[in-house]
Amino acid sequence: MSLHLEELWARERELNAFVHLDPDAVRRAGSSAGPLAGRPVAVKDNIAVRGAPWACGSATRRDRPPAGRDAEVVRRVRAAGGLVLGTTNLDELAMGASTESSASGATRNPHDLDRTPGGSSGGSAAAVAAYGVLAIGTDTGGSIREPAAMCGVVGVAPSPGTVPVDGVVPFAPSLDRVGPLAPDLRGAALLHEVLAGVEGLVASTEAGARDDLVGWTVGVIEPMTGERNAPEVVERFEVALGLLVALGATAVPVTVPRFGDLLDVYLTVSSVEALPVLEEHAVLGPLGPEAASRLAIGRRLCDSDVHREAVELRERMVDDVERAFGRCEVMLSPTVPLVAPRLGRPGMGDPLSRPRTDWWTVEANLAGVPAMSVPAGLGAGLPVGVQLMAPAGLDRCLYRVGSTLEAALSGEHPRLPARGR
Template identity: 35%
Template sequence: MSFDAFTPAHLIAAQIREGAVSAEAVITGFLDRIARINPQVNAFTDVTTERALAQARGIDAARIAGQTLGPLAGVPFAAKNLFDIEGLPTRAGSKVNRERAPAPRDAALVERLSAAGAVLVGGLNMGEYAYDFTGENAHDGACRNPHDLARMAGGSSSGSGSATAAGLAPLSLGSDTNGSIRVPSSLCGVFGLKPTYGRLPRTRSFPFCDSLDHLGPFARDVTDLAMAYDAMQGGDAHDPACAQRAIEPVLPALAHGVSGLRIAVAGGYFATDGMPEADAAVKAVAVALGATRNLVLEGAGIARAAAFLITNAESAAFHLGRLRARADDFDPETRDRFLAGAMQPAAWYIQAQAARRWFHDEMMRVFADIDLIIAPVTPCPAPEIGQKTLSLRGETVPLRPNLGLFTQPISCIGLPVAAVPVFGAGLPIGVQVIAAPWREDVCLRAAHALQRAGVCEAKAPAMLA
């Protein structure tokens, strides 16, 4: 067989189109690996074996018949279980939702990847209702980090980060409200893309906080990330946030590199003093990209506070009926945050939205003079499963919220971000490369340049290779 579990998706698709390997052989190989490895990492909650094999056989038949295959023909992918998957209840990581009727149709992004030839192999573990940075699900069990099974995969897209890092699927889909693509990317050592708010449709996915929810892909290779992103682009009238968005392919832009880009390192709120792994990673990326400026982003702390208040208020309102009817079926930590949001004064929400608009306007002024900003993703590599606190700048703080310390201000105003993995002597840690709204091409150009330079790469986990 001419591929293995860590072969980039675009190379797998090329081999299938050329007839060097069959789609059925590829999918069978990955399904076998999922059966062997998933009990260790707990990334999958559902495996769609029959569907995957049927689609793979259809791809092989189409190739034999001389039909043109899609750019991702035969490439396995998996989706966080808040995406609708036809025939399965959309769990959203909860106990309550698993009693829902099976979804009658796939989520829009699942449909779009499938239309490009990618083959869905299952649904993925996640934090309950996406309100989590750890990946420790009270109902489905903790998702484990492939680089150290005693450590967290990160959340809330825990299964997406873990499955991609473990070589169970070259591509996966996740969601990011306050950092839930970037945190698992950082802890698991893979690439992740949080597009601009409104760029990709959320149609037929289970919401968390409507004004902050983003959907996006994970991959082990930047070309794969760009191909998946391009396949999913386009407006959708069922999601008003992206109803009018035109398709702007990024794959051709990767070759442009970072020449001519004005690049700065975020300091102040984003300073990495006392965080040795994050500090080393940011410096490595800054040197490789040729960053020439340091930048203090005024108001980032205010933006993070606004994100907390907006998240609490919107999510609590959405879940209030479930809380009244079945409070005991929630993870207590999730339930208590929703209840706090339900009691939040309306004035706080209004003030948070005003702060959000102010920070957005401040950042637009920054982007008049800067094209790309470098910042850490997480303050540390993957903590141990069950860990409750974190040492941060000389203080002991709660771990769960502070894994999103550096991601929340960026989510708050919907900027596009690529999370890129840096491996030091031990576990991986991620760096954010952040651009102005609608400039995913800039983020991915930087990520591609870093991968080509060998500074950022997704390494095969030694214990699972």
């Protein structure tokens, strides 16, 4: 490990990305083989890590014994030679957008300690940004991609059903994903291959870093790319889009009915699906405000006309997305409409309150398609992310286009015209 555990602990006093660190992690470094040999991997604390606390950011789980076994994704990381460094902070039961609802206190953004790292996988994203580790997060409505964008790292919500959720505390099962966060596309692809037990993602990343995008069509999602975004976000998005076009991609406008206005559908579907886990934890002790609010909403909407309508709207939207992908290989938008807000800003824990950081991320979960956030540089001095979506099962397309963009933004793509460097 390039970072000594003592140094990490020193910085953790201000950052609070981890809730548990394995004291023997450094000793085991370099003693393993495999595709992740010796690579430190941080694990979100709603995923079981043998011998570590498994609190999920909730006071209701603080007195539980440590996890007795690894979640399947953690087992795969260890089998691939990865060094499980510890567990990371999150919003209570993964329900939130800033880590401020965590019983362990908020995580701070490494780029500005007065700002949120995003959530709910904020601890994982902050650990990647601060220490260069790989990390595992969960994503129910953007909880990997949103903090990845705010912390300037790569975050991926894989195709549904491709990464096992055994040993992961559920939120909303039809929406939940487990996926990688990493400093770069290659690291994300490497970890993603291990988590999903597939090959070809690293190869797609290598191809994207050397080849152009001639023959590729990128759908620019309306209205997710317009004036509802902060000016600094629009500026970086337009730079990213321009680079893709400079490398041969054809950009076409794409409109999916209700895209950009699905937070009410998401809140209804997710809150009703979350009822079993919320009811289970409510009997163990008081839930925090966000989880308690979700419980109340779920109870109110269960078996209601509102819930039935939300499910029907989701089903229609899935068909609309499939038709949209008939016009393009990937769809493109900003990941979130603003840079990381300051901690303590009113409404940050409520997905229906401003600044509405989930505006552009819930769509992929509701539609059942893979999505990725790629760092697109700084806006107003803070990270901005660009989001790619692809048809279900075609995660490799995300890595192909994402790595092309990554190389282009760094000025290192060999096929980038001189005027685009």
